[in-house]
Amino acid sequence: MAGLREQKKQETKAAIMDAAITLFGERGYENTSIAALARAAGVGKGTIYSYFSSKSDILLAFSEEELACLHLELQQKIPLDALLEEKLLLIFMYEFRYITKNKEFGRTLMREMIFPKALAREKSQEIEEQFIQLFVLIFKEAQEKGQLRQDIELTMTCGHFYALYLMALSAWYSGRLSNEEDVRVALQVMFSQALVGLKPKGRD
Amino acid sequence: MAGLREQKKQETKAAIMDAAITLFGERGYENTSIAALARAAGVGKGTIYSYFSSKSDILLAFSEEELACLHLELQQKIPLDALLEEKLLLIFMYEFRYITKNKEFGRTLMREMIFPKALAREKSQEIEEQFIQLFVLIFKEAQEKGQLRQDIELTMTCGHFYALYLMALSAWYSGRLSNEEDVRVALQVMFSQALVGLKPKGRD
DNA sequence: AATAAAAAATGACTACGGTCAAGTTTTGCT
DNA sequence: AGCAAAACTTGACCGTAGTCATTTTTTATT
Numbered sequence: 001m002a003g004l005r006e007q008k009k010q011e012t013k014a015a016i017m018d019a020a021i022t023l024f025g026e027r028g029y030e031n032t033s034i035a036a037l038a039r040a041a042g043v044g045k046g047t048i049y050s051y052f053s054s055k056s057d058i059l060l061a062f063s064e065e066e067l068a069c070l071h072l073e074l075q076q077k078i079p080l081d082a083l084l085e086e087k088l089l090l091i092f093m094y095e096f097r098y099i100t101k102n103k104e105f106g107r108t109l110m111r112e113m114i115f116p117k118a119l120a121r122e123k124s125q126e127i128e129e130q131f132i133q134l135f136v137l138i139f140k141e142a143q144e145k146g147q148l149r150q151d152i153e154l155t156m157t158c159g160h161f162y163a164l165y166l167m168a169l170s171a172w173y174s175g176r177l178s179n180e181e182d183v184r185v186a187l188q189v190m191f192s193q194a195l196v197g198l199k200p201k202g203r204d
Numbered sequence: 205m206a207g208l209r210e211q212k213k214q215e216t217k218a219a220i221m222d223a224a225i226t227l228f229g230e231r232g233y234e235n236t237s238i239a240a241l242a243r244a245a246g247v248g249k250g251t252i253y254s255y256f257s258s259k260s261d262i263l264l265a266f267s268e269e270e271l272a273c274l275h276l277e278l279q280q281k282i283p284l285d286a287l288l289e290e291k292l293l294l295i296f297m298y299e300f301r302y303i304t305k306n307k308e309f310g311r312t313l314m315r316e317m318i319f320p321k322a323l324a325r326e327k328s329q330e331i332e333e334q335f336i337q338l339f340v341l342i343f344k345e346a347q348e349k350g351q352l353r354q355d356i357e358l359t360m361t362c363g364h365f366y367a368l369y370l371m372a373l374s375a376w377y378s379g380r381l382s383n384e385e386d387v388r389v390a391l392q393v394m395f396s397q398a399l400v401g402l403k404p405k406g407r408d
Numbered sequence: 409a410a411t412a413a414a415a416a417a418t419g420a421c422t423a424c425g426g427t428c429a430a431g432t433t434t435t436g437c438t
Numbered sequence: 439a440g441c442a443a444a445a446c447t448t449g450a451c452c453g454t455a456g457t458c459a460t461t462t463t464t465t466a467t468t
Contacts, residue, residue: 005415005464012417033454044418046457055455111315114374125378149404157402160394163371167363170318170370174329190364197401198361200353212434213446237424248448250427259425 013051015041029105053119056112060123084142092165164190217255219245233309257323260316264327288346296369368394
């Protein structure tokens with residue numbers, strides 16, 4: 001049979017992912033050693049490294065799956081008639097809640113997403129791409145409704161809002177914002193400033 | 205004599221910092237082990253941990269010094285009569301060049317700055333504070349000249365621009381922006397968008 | 409079925425960051 | 439000076455991420 005090898009590989013990879021889901025969930029990322037992961041998956045330690053390039057690579061793979069679910073869920077929760085700002089807030093707060101559900105898990109994930117090492121670059125970009133997809137429709141619609149300038153690339157707009165989200169997240173990790181509500185308010189303020197502009201109106 | 209102990213402590217700390225400057229400079233942060241640092245500083249490994257809480261804490265201490273110099277240098281290079289956007293660009297590109305001079309050094313530093321672990325929080329905030337000081341004068345002046353809204357807290361404004369800088373830096377680390385010039389252009393575009401706003405003009 | 413080549417799994421091993429009980433030096437006090 | 443308490447130093451030790459030579463399994467060929 002041709003596919004035996006391929007099938008086993010799939011199974012092994014799935015076993016490792018399953019073990020990761022279980023153990024990361026139970027004790028968190030930092031408290032789960034590769035050895036424990038290997039034991040739980042029923043494979044040798046070395047085997048893990050022929051499926052994933054590093055421990056954080058496993059985290060990214062794990063998050064990619066979880067975030068896919070989250071984003072699917074999210075797409076149904078976005079009220080079509082809401083204002084752009086409300087939609088953005090909904091999305092980012094959803095994301096925020098997921099990321100910060102487990103603090104050190106979220107930190108490791110964000111570190112790898114925003115400042116990826118060469119090994120993790122590919123996966124971090126996939127996750128990002130997934131995230132961007134959420135916005136495209138929303139932004140297109142907002143442009144049509146005249147709520148958003150049309151002379152700006154969507155990726156730029158995306159980047160702009162994402163940057164502000166990052167800042168809020170960072171402020172939470174640094175302790176400058178200490179709870180979800182503060183983060184929401186900060187985001188709200190920053191988003192409206194981004195839309196209206198930081199320059200005084202009616203000038204130049 | 206009262207100060208013997210205190211003096212020795214200063215010397216020891218200085219020796220560790222010197223060793224860090226030398227070794228980080230020679231072989232980079234990741235390739236310098238704590239053991240090597242201890243050897244170069246002429247102290248035991250454990251001693252290092254009574255002066256610094258972690259390896260990345262040493263990095264932050266090291267960078268705090270270097271950045272203080274950089275910022276001093278920078279303050280003299282900012283032309284007083286330049287536009288706000290030009291000044292911001294100058295500052296952030298200066299910072300960018302420093303951070304990315306050594307890629308993995310910069311990555312570790314930024315990771316610790318933006319998503320600090322509890323242990324490193326204090327120092328990362330000091331560095332940030334130092335950085336913010338650079339902007340205060342510039343923003344105040346811009347407000348007086350009517351180039352910046354007055355109804356926004358300066359820290360917010362700061363955060364807004366810093367967020368965009370972060371995004372550009374992240375894009376560089378992810379490979380979406382591949383050289384200094386691309387980063388400059390991206391920053392320029394984003395800054396002007398932030399000033400003018402993402403909403404169409406003359407509405408609402 | 410036998411065999412050789414290719415692919416995949418393995419766990420002993422390495423190097424590292426960080427800890428801590430035991431040892432050393434400094435200080436304040438009599 | 440002598441002494442006890444406090445502060446500081448130390449390196450053996452721990453747990454962990456990641457590597458790699460060796461072994462095991464699968465495939466292709468006869």
